[in-house]
Amino acid sequence: MSEAMLALEGVSKTYNKGRENEVRVLDEAALQVRAGEMVALVAPSGAGKSTLLHIAGLLDTPDSGTVRIGGTDYTGLSDRRRTVARRQEVGFVYQFHHLLPEFTALENIVLPQLANGIARAEAQTRAADLLARVGIGARADHRPSAMSGGEQQRVAFCRALANAPRLLLADEPTGNLDPATSDQVFGALMTLVRETGLSALIATHNLDLAARMDRVVRLDQGQVVAG
Numbered sequence: 001m002s003e004a005m006l007a008l009e010g011v012s013k014t015y016n017k018g019r020e021n022e023v024r025v026l027d028e029a030a031l032q033v034r035a036g037e038m039v040a041l042v043a044p045s046g047a048g049k050s051t052l053l054h055i056a057g058l059l060d061t062p063d064s065g066t067v068r069i070g071g072t073d074y075t076g077l078s079d080r081r082r083t084v085a086r087r088q089e090v091g092f093v094y095q096f097h098h099l100l101p102e103f104t105a106l107e108n109i110v111l112p113q114l115a116n117g118i119a120r121a122e123a124q125t126r127a128a129d130l131l132a133r134v135g136i137g138a139r140a141d142h143r144p145s146a147m148s149g150g151e152q153q154r155v156a157f158c159r160a161l162a163n164a165p166r167l168l169l170a171d172e173p174t175g176n177l178d179p180a181t182s183d184q185v186f187g188a189l190m191t192l193v194r195e196t197g198l199s200a201l202i203a204t205h206n207l208d209l210a211a212r213m214d215r216v217v218r219l220d221q222g223q224v225v226a227g
């Protein structure tokens with residue numbers, strides 16, 4: 001078995017601790033995603049999927065437990081170190097694309113690379129290559145408003161992969177699309193993940209999409225269990 005790219009151990013998270021509206025969302029949760037593995041995270045609304053993804057992606061910290069990405073333990077590291085690690089190691093995709101409306105598809109994928117110190121020419125070549133791989137090379141100069149929902153989401157996938165992360169985290173990445181488009185766009189995401197050898201943890205309510213991944217896990221009473 002290959003080494004875990006993402007490893008959560010004993011991760012607990014409670015919101016509003018000690019208050020009467022206390023919510024214990026994660027309770028000693030454990031999860032491993034191996035290198036190159038695609039794992040579906042399925043859970044009812046409110047079960048804690050977003051909380052788990054934010055902790056896995058170093059956007060939030062657990063009350064206790066450890067988070068390792070690529071073998072590095074990020075527990076207790078400074079916000080700065082976590083921010084740098086997040087930028088380099090993790091790509092995020094959300095239900096809504098959150099593309100910058102005033103920039104073209106290509107520029108939306110170039111900008112995060114510039115923020116990561118990549119030269120503009122190299123960033124543009126990489127952005128064009130990513131767009132071609134998800135089948136929308138011809139839309140490179142379109143702004144988000146001049147693209148379909150499926151195309152916008154494909155751009156969001158490319159942006160998530162712009163800095164060649166090792167881990168992709170996605171929260172309902174096709175949840176805003178009609179079923180047929182969702183199916184096609186998810187296919188494009190899977191191809192991209194497979195070609196780049198990424199590890200991915202993808203939250204979805206769509207059991208058909210979940211079944212196309214390597215493994216399905218569920219969140220049950222704050223713990224991650226086999227799906």
Ligand SMILES: Nc1ncnc2c1ncn2[C@@H]1O[C@H](COP(=O)(O)OP(=O)(O)OP(=O)(O)O)[C@@H](O)[C@H]1O
Binds near residue numbers: 046
């Ligand atoms: N910042 C917060 N403060 C207090 N409670 C919170 C906070 N964030 C989330 N919660 C609560 O924690 C629980 C889990 O929230 P989370 O967003 O992780 O669920 P989810 O499984 O992603 O849900 P959905 O599928 O609806 O997005 C919910 O009951 C939510 O109300």
